[in-house]
Amino acid sequence: MSNTVTLTINDQEITVPAGTTILDAAKQLGIEIPVICYHPHLTANGLCRVCSVDTGGRVQAAACVTPCNNGMKVQTDSDAVQRGRRTILEMLAATVDLAEAPQILELLAEYGADADRFAGGARREAPIHDDNPFYIRDYNQCVNCWRCVQVCAEDAQYAFALSFAGRGFHTKIATFLDDPMPDTTCVFCGQCVGVCPTGALKPKRQALLEQGLSPDEVFAQTRQSRRKKHIVS
Numbered sequence: 001m002s003n004t005v006t007l008t009i010n011d012q013e014i015t016v017p018a019g020t021t022i023l024d025a026a027k028q029l030g031i032e033i034p035v036i037c038y039h040p041h042l043t044a045n046g047l048c049r050v051c052s053v054d055t056g057g058r059v060q061a062a063a064c065v066t067p068c069n070n071g072m073k074v075q076t077d078s079d080a081v082q083r084g085r086r087t088i089l090e091m092l093a094a095t096v097d098l099a100e101a102p103q104i105l106e107l108l109a110e111y112g113a114d115a116d117r118f119a120g121g122a123r124r125e126a127p128i129h130d131d132n133p134f135y136i137r138d139y140n141q142c143v144n145c146w147r148c149v150q151v152c153a154e155d156a157q158y159a160f161a162l163s164f165a166g167r168g169f170h171t172k173i174a175t176f177l178d179d180p181m182p183d184t185t186c187v188f189c190g191q192c193v194g195v196c197p198t199g200a201l202k203p204k205r206q207a208l209l210e211q212g213l214s215p216d217e218v219f220a221q222t223r224q225s226r227r228k229k230h231i232v233s
């Protein structure tokens with residue numbers, strides 16, 4: 001059995017090792033496919049579907065998790081693919097605060113998405129979690145990409161402090177029983193903040209500076225809350 005597969009992507013032929021995803025094969029041809037939930041150092045889960053491409057089947061396939069097959073004919077930018085991406089982006093804009101998600105805002109512009117197309121639909125309304133000296137969680141800006149969960153689990157830290165909670169529209173990222181972060185297995189490594197593609201996870205110091213505090217005030221405030229936590233525990 002051959003260990004390679006040959007396919008065409010946008011009419012260009014390519015041979016890749018079996019198991020290569022469409023996203024990676026396209027990259028080898030210099031074809032960029034947009035992504036939101038995908039991160040090169042994390043396990044791909046095909047959640048946001050913005051990387052969906054046409055493979056000739058009845059439904060489009062998420063390029064980040066779909067392996068290439070022999071004889072596959074992939075179109076990464078057909079009208080149907082563009083329409084799908086536009087709709088996904090418009091639904092995200094209707095539901096989530098994307099003001100601090102520059103890459104997603106760029107995609108909205110690139111695909112001519114109308115951020116007001118679904119205006120009036122339910123928006124995510126979540127309390128802001130400011131429960132530790134290191135970072136703030138604002139899930140009103142969360143696109144449920146799962147990156148923070150993945151990096152907190154077996155992709156890096158093995159702390160398992162975060163997971164999904166809820167169902168359907170109410171699906172959200174949460175700690176076990178929604179406990180405050182200091183009461184979880186979080187080790188405050190900061191990797192979740194580093195991989196978050198939006199402003200949903202933000203260093204506490206950055207948040208305080210954005211609120212207009214001086215560096216001295218920021219230092220005093222974060223030092224104080226650290227001490228408080230130490231006394232409590």
Ligand code: SF4
Pocket residue numbers: 141142143144145146147148149173192195196197198200201
């Ligand atoms: S908090 Fe950030 S990294 Fe985590 S799921 Fe939401 S957008 Fe993704």
